[in-house]
Amino acid sequence: xxxxxxxxxxxxxxxxxxxxxxxxxxxxxxxxxxxxxxxxxxxxxxxxxxxxxxxxxxx
Amino acid sequence: xxxxxxxxxxxxxxxxxxxxxxxxxxxxxxxxxxxxxxxxxxxxxxxxxxxxxxxxxxxxxxxxxxxxxxxxxxxxxxxxxxxxxxxxxxxxxxxxxxxxxxxxxxxxxxxxxxxxxxxxxxxxxxxxxxxxxxxxxxxxxxxxxxxxxxxxxxxxxxxxxxxxxxxxxxxxxxxxxxxxxxxxxxxxxxxxxxxxxxxxxxxxxxxxxxxxxxxxxxxxxxxxxxxxxxxxxxxxxxxxxxxxxxxxxxxxxxxxxxxxxxxxxxxxxxxxxxxxxxxxxxxxxxxxxxxxxxxxxxxxxxxxxxxxxxxxxxxxxxxxxxxxxxxxxxxxxxxxxxxxxxxxxxxxxxxxxxxxxxxxxxxxxxxxxxxxxxxxxxxxxxxxxxxxxxxxxxxxxxxxxxxxxxxxxxxxxxxxxxxxxxxxxxxxxxxxxxxxxxxxxxxxxxxxxxxxxxxxxxxxxxxxxxxxxxxxxxxxxxxxxxxxxxxxxxxxxxxxxxxxxxxxxxxxxxxxxxxxxxxxxxxxxxxxxxxxxxxxxxxxxxxxxxxxxxxxxxxxxxxxxxxxxxxxxxxxxxxxxxxxxxxxxxxxxxxxxxxxxxxxxxxxxxxxxxxxxxxxxxxxxxxxxxxxxxxxxxxxxxxxxxxxxxxxxxxxxxxxxxxxxxxxxxxxxxxxxxxxxxxxxxxxxxxxxxxxxxxxxxxxxxxxxxxxxxxxxxxxxxxxxxxxxxxxxxxxxxxxxxxxxxxxxxxxxxxxxxxxxxxxxxxxxxxxxxxxxxxxxxxxxxxxxxxxxxxxxx
Numbered sequence: 001x002x003x004x005x006x007x008x009x010x011x012x013x014x015x016x017x018x019x020x021x022x023x024x025x026x027x028x029x030x031x032x033x034x035x036x037x038x039x040x041x042x043x044x045x046x047x048x049x050x051x052x053x054x055x056x057x058x059x
Numbered sequence: 060x061x062x063x064x065x066x067x068x069x070x071x072x073x074x075x076x077x078x079x080x081x082x083x084x085x086x087x088x089x090x091x092x093x094x095x096x097x098x099x100x101x102x103x104x105x106x107x108x109x110x111x112x113x114x115x116x117x118x119x120x121x122x123x124x125x126x127x128x129x130x131x132x133x134x135x136x137x138x139x140x141x142x143x144x145x146x147x148x149x150x151x152x153x154x155x156x157x158x159x160x161x162x163x164x165x166x167x168x169x170x171x172x173x174x175x176x177x178x179x180x181x182x183x184x185x186x187x188x189x190x191x192x193x194x195x196x197x198x199x200x201x202x203x204x205x206x207x208x209x210x211x212x213x214x215x216x217x218x219x220x221x222x223x224x225x226x227x228x229x230x231x232x233x234x235x236x237x238x239x240x241x242x243x244x245x246x247x248x249x250x251x252x253x254x255x256x257x258x259x260x261x262x263x264x265x266x267x268x269x270x271x272x273x274x275x276x277x278x279x280x281x282x283x284x285x286x287x288x289x290x291x292x293x294x295x296x297x298x299x300x301x302x303x304x305x306x307x308x309x310x311x312x313x314x315x316x317x318x319x320x321x322x323x324x325x326x327x328x329x330x331x332x333x334x335x336x337x338x339x340x341x342x343x344x345x346x347x348x349x350x351x352x353x354x355x356x357x358x359x360x361x362x363x364x365x366x367x368x369x370x371x372x373x374x375x376x377x378x379x380x381x382x383x384x385x386x387x388x389x390x391x392x393x394x395x396x397x398x399x400x401x402x403x404x405x406x407x408x409x410x411x412x413x414x415x416x417x418x419x420x421x422x423x424x425x426x427x428x429x430x431x432x433x434x435x436x437x438x439x440x441x442x443x444x445x446x447x448x449x450x451x452x453x454x455x456x457x458x459x460x461x462x463x464x465x466x467x468x469x470x471x472x473x474x475x476x477x478x479x480x481x482x483x484x485x486x487x488x489x490x491x492x493x494x495x496x497x498x499x500x501x502x503x504x505x506x507x508x509x510x511x512x513x514x515x516x517x518x519x520x521x522x523x524x525x526x527x528x529x530x531x532x533x534x535x536x537x538x539x540x541x542x543x544x545x546x547x548x549x550x551x552x553x554x555x556x557x558x559x560x561x562x563x564x565x566x567x568x569x570x571x572x573x574x575x576x577x578x579x580x581x582x583x584x585x586x587x588x589x590x591x592x593x594x595x596x597x598x599x600x601x602x603x604x605x606x607x608x609x610x611x612x613x614x615x616x617x618x619x620x621x622x623x624x625x626x627x628x629x630x631x632x633x634x635x636x637x638x639x640x641x642x643x644x645x646x647x648x649x650x651x652x653x654x655x656x657x658x659x660x661x662x663x664x665x666x667x668x669x670x671x672x673x674x675x676x677x678x679x680x681x682x683x684x685x686x687x688x689x690x691x692x693x694x695x696x697x698x699x700x701x702x703x704x705x706x707x708x709x710x711x712x713x714x715x716x717x718x719x720x721x722x723x724x725x726x727x728x729x730x731x732x733x734x735x736x737x738x739x740x741x742x743x744x745x746x747x748x749x750x751x752x753x754x755x756x757x758x759x760x761x762x763x764x765x766x767x768x769x770x771x772x773x774x775x776x777x778x779x780x781x782x783x784x785x786x787x788x789x790x791x792x793x794x795x796x797x798x799x800x801x802x803x804x805x806x807x808x809x810x811x812x813x814x815x816x817x818x819x820x821x822x823x824x825x826x827x828x829x830x831x832x833x834x835x836x837x838x839x840x841x842x843x844x845x846x847x848x849x850x851x852x853x
Contacts, residue, residue, distance in 0.1 A: 004265065008272070012246060019242045026234060036184040039161045040168070043114070 074100050074211075076117030080606060099211045103166070106173050111166045118162035119211055130368030130379035131201035139381070140200070140216065140367075142190070148178070149195040153207070153214035158187045167212060174198055174206055189214075216367055233346055240284040240339040243276045244332075250276075251332040255822055270322040273331035280335045281315040284342060303479040306486065306519050307341065313514045330515060333824045340832055341523055348527035348547050365400050365451070369393070372444065382451055391445040399436045401447050402454040404429060408443030412436035423640070473551050474796060475526055479519060486517040493815040505817035512819035516810030518828070521803035521835045525796055528836055532843040533792045536852050541775030542785055549771040552755045554789040556738040558730055559685060560749070562723075563694035563704075565742035566759045568672040569776055575607040579658070579666015586610050588631050589658060592638055595619055595627070600656055601638075604668050636660050641667075677780045679707050684783040689735065693718045693726055693749070724748040740774070784850040791846040798842070799835045806831035 025031065070079055072092035084091040087104065091097040099119060103111055111118060130136055143150040157163070163182070167189050170180045176197035181190045189212075193203060207214055250269040285308070292308035295301060311334065318329030368379045372390040380389070382400050390406070393399055399412070410426035414436050423439045426432055432445060434454035451457065490513040497506035530547035537544055544550060561567055581589065591613040593601040619629040626639015637644065637659040646662050655667035682690070691713045692704060698716040708714065718726070723741075727749045730737050739746065739753035742760060750756030756770040759779065774782070810827050813819045847853045 001265075005268070008250075008268070011249070012272075015242055015246055019238060022238050023235060026231070026238070031234075033183045033185070036164060036182050039164055039184065042161070043110075043165050 071117060072096050073112070074117065074119035076119075078606070095211075099209070102173070102209055108166060108169060108172060111162050114162040114165055115160045118160050120157045120159075128201045128204055129370065129377070130366075130381075131204055132199065133368065133379050133381070136368055136379070136381055137200050144195070147194050147196040148192060149200075150190060150192045151200065151203075152188055152190045153204075153216070154186075154188055155207070155212050155214050156187060157212050158182065158184065158189070163212070166210065170206070173210070174202075177203070177206075217365065230346075230349060233342065233349065236284045237339070237342045237346060239279060240335065240342050243280045243284070244335040244339045247273050247276050247331045247335045251328065251821075251825070254328045255825070266328075267322075267325065270325075270328060273329060274318055274322040277315055277318050277329075277331045277334050280331075280338045281311055284338045285311045287345075288341070301476075301480045301483055303475045303519060303523055306479060306483045307523060309483075310514055310518050310520075311338065313511050317511045317515075328821050330821055330824060332821070333515065333828055336829065337518065337520055341520055344524040344527045347531050350531065365398060369397070369400050385447055385451055387447055387450060389447045391447060392442060393438045393445060394442045395438055395440060397438055399432050399434055399438070399445065400454075401434050401451045402449040403432055403434075403445035403447045405432055406444045406446050409440050410438060410443050411440040413439050473548055474793065475522055478522060478800070482517075482519050482522070486514060489513050489517070489811060489815065493817075496815075497817060502817075508819070509815055509817040512814035512817065512824075513811060515824060516814045516819060516827070517807050520828075521806075521831060522800060524832065525799040525803070525835050525839050529792050529795045529799070529839040529843055532840060533788055533847070536788065536843070536847045537785060540781055540785075540852055541778035542772060542781065543774075544772040545770075549755065550789050550792060552736075552771065553738070553786060554793050556688075556736045556755050556786070558689040558691070558735040558737045560691045560693055560723075560727065560730075560737060560739045560753070562739075562741035562746050563692055563700070564672065564696050566740050567675060567678060567692070567704075567707075569675050569761060574671040574673055575603055576669045576671065577666060578669060581658070581665060583610075585660060585665065587612060587614060588634060588636055588660065589638060591616055591631055592619075592627055592629050592636050595621070595629075600668075600670065601627075603670070604656060607668075634661050674703065674707075675776065675779055681780050681782065682707055682709075691715075691726070691730075693723050695719070695723075720746070720748050724752055727752045781852065784852055788846055788850045788852060791850070792843065795839055795842045795846070799839055802838060803831060803835060806834070 070090065071077060072079060073089040074091055074096035077092040077096075079090055079092055084094055084097045086097055086101065089100065091100065096119060103109055131140075138144070141149050141151050155167075158167070164184060167182050168180055170177045170191065176194045178192045178194065180192075182188070183190070191203065198206075204214060204216075250272050253265065253269060288304045288308040288311060291302065291304035295305055314330045314334040314337070318331050318334060321327040321329040365382055368381050369385065370377050370392040371380045371385070372378075372392050377392055385391075385401055391399070391401075391403060405426050405428055407428070410430075410432060411423040412426055412432055413423045414433070424436075431448070434451070434457070490510050493509040493513055494506045497503070497509055527547055530550045533550055534544055534547065544553070586608050587610050590605055590608045590610045593605045593608075594613055595616070614631045616629040616631045619627070621627045626637060628635070628637045628639075630636070638656055641655075641657055644657060644659055644664075646659060646664065655669045657667040658665040686709065690708060692708065692715070694700075694714075694716050695718055696716060701714065701716070704714050715722075715726075723746060727737050727739060731752075731754070736755075737753040738755045738757065739749050740757045740759055741747075741750050742758060750758060750770045755772070757772045757774050758770040759774050759776060761776040806827065810819070810824075813823055844853070
C-alpha cells in the first residue's frame, strides 16, 4: 500500500502543473478576449484570392 | 430582421446602406450615397481590401469629415497616449465606436496593406478597441489616425484615455483565486473520500497523511483565496456596521481553526472539504457579480466629452496644449465644431454657441465680445478667440458634474447587507445559547464543537450566491432586449423606484427620424435651386431636406459661403439664394416660427422647412402602463409641444419646460428628499447631473456607440416600450432572492438541529452544504427564466 504515497504525490503534482499552466495562459492574456478570435477564424484565405482577382479585372 | 430584408431589396449605398439620393455617386458600377462613402470605397479597392464587403452587406458607416489632429503631433500628448514605445516601434490602443461587425475586424486587422509602416493590428470586438503596433519613424501618430479616419474608423481619443484607470486587474486576481480554489477543492474532496467511507485499522496511517494534506490545502484556501473576505470584514467593522462579508469571514476562520485543531491533535478529519468548497463557490458568486458588460463603458465622466487638447495662441502662433495644462489667462483658438473646454471670455470673432450639451437647447446662442462662454458650448460658426477665466476642473460643467449632492456619499444598503446584520445576530445567539447549555451540562468538548458547528452550518453563503445568480440571470435577459444595466446592485435599485422622470428631447422624441415639412411654396425650378445649394452642405438638416426635395438635376453655383450650423448662401444662375437660420437672413422677415431652415431667393422670402421631431412609437401605451408610478417630464426645450404632452400624459403629471441642467438636478433632489425613489430617463449631457443623482439613471440612446453620460443603465431607443416589463422583472427578481433565502433557512434549521447537539460530523456538513447550494442555484435560475417568460421578455 506504500505505493499510495507515491500516487498521491503524483496526483498533486499533476494538478499543480495544470494550475501553473492555467496561470501562465491567463497571465499571457489568452483569456482576455474570448470573442474576436472566434470571428477571426472565419476569414478564409480562399475568398481573398478569388476576390482580389475580380478587383483586378474590374479596375 | 424585417428591416434588413427591406434594405436588401431597396437600392442603397454600397458602403453604408443609406438610401440613395436621386443623384447618386457612382464608381466601378456601384452606387454611393455621398462622396465620403465613395472615397472610402476607392481607398479600399486601391489597396485590394474589397473583401471588406464580402463578410457583410453595407458594413460601412457614413463618412464624416471634420478633424483637427494637430495635437497628435505634440510629443507630450503622444507619450501619454502610447501604450509602449521603444526605438522605432510603438503600440497604441484606440477606442473606435464604429466597430460593429465582422467586416470591421477584417479590415482593421489588414491595416498593414494600406500602410506598410503598420506592423500589425488586433481587435478586441467587445471592447471596440484596436491595438496597433507601428513604426513611428515612418508613420506619425497623426498619420495613423488620419489613415483610420480615411477608411471611416475614427478613433475616439478623449481625456479619459490619458488618465487611464484600469479596473481589469481586479478581475484578473479574482479569476486566479478561483483557479486556485478549484484546484484546492478538487484535491481536498479526493483526500476526504476515504474518510467518508470509513477507514479500516490497517489504513489508519493514511488518515493522518490525508489530514495533514487537507490542512496544507486549507491554508491557501483561507488566506489567499479568502483574504478579501477578511479585509472587507475588518473595514466594515471599523465603520461599525456589518456587511455580508463579516459572517462569511467568521465562518472561514472557524472552519480553518477547527480543521487545524482536529488535524494537529488527531481528534478528527476537520472540515477542510467544506472550507475549500465554500471558498470556491463564494468566489464564483463574486465573479458572476463582477462580470458586468465589457462592451459598454459605463463609468464615464465629463472628461470623456472633452477633447484631449485644444489650440492655444501663444505670441500669435497656434499651439496645441493638453487640456489639463490650460491655465487662467490662456488664449484659446476654437474652430468651428470644437468644444469650449473651460469657462472663458470671448475676445475676438463671431460666436454662435450650440449649448445643447449644457442646456439641452440646440438653437445656437449668439455671444458678443466680452461675454462669458461656459465650458461645454460648441462653436458653430467661424473660429473665435477666447481667454480662459477658470481652469477646466472648476468650470461650470465640471462643477455641475462634481456636485456634492451626488448619492455616492450616502450609503446604499442592499438587501444582502440589511439581512446580514440580523442574520449574524441570530447565528451568534444560537451559537452562544448552545455553548452555554453544554457548559451547564459540564461537557466542554460538546460545548466547543456545538459553538463552531452552529457557525459553520448557519452559513449565509446561500445569500452570497443567490443574489448574484438571480441578478445576473436577469441582467442577461435585459441585455438581450437592449437594456444594459451597469451591475447587479443597480437591479435592486431599479426594483425600488416609484417615480419616473422623463426628459423630452431625445427621450420621448426620437432624434433619428424627423419629419420635414415646408410652409410656403416653391416652383420646381426653385426646388432645383435650393437643392443645388443644400447639396454642398454636410449638415444633417441639409441632407434631410435634400432627400425630401427629391430632385434629379442640379445647377452649378458660385460664391458659395457656409456658416456651419447657421446657413448657406450662393448665387446660382444669377439668382442669389440663402438657406438657414432666421437670425442670419439677408432681409428682415416677420416669420411665425423661429426654428427651421428659412429660404430666401433673390431677396424674396419663400418660407421655411420645419423639422418636426417624431414622438417615439407606442408612447401613449407605455405611459398608460406606467400609470402606477409618479410621472414627471422635465424638458430643456420651449413649451411648443405642451399640447402633445398633455394628450399623452395624465393630468396629474408635472410637466415643466425650459429646465436648466441644474434645475433638473434640483428636481430630482427634491423628490428624493420627499422620500421618493427616482428613476430618471435622459439622453444627453444636459441630463447628466440628474441622471447621476437619481436612484436609477437610464441613458436612452438610439445608437449604443454614442457617448452616454454617467448612469446606471443604457436603454436602446426601440426598447423603451419594454420599460414596465423590465421594472416588473427586477421586482420579481427580489422576490426570487427572498424565496431562496427562505429555502436556505429551512436547510439551516436541519443543520442547526444537529449542530446544537454537538453532533455535526464532517460528513453531514459535506452533504448538507452542497445540496443546499445546488437547490438554491437551480431554483434561482429556473425561477428567473419563468418570470422572464411571464413578463414576455424571452
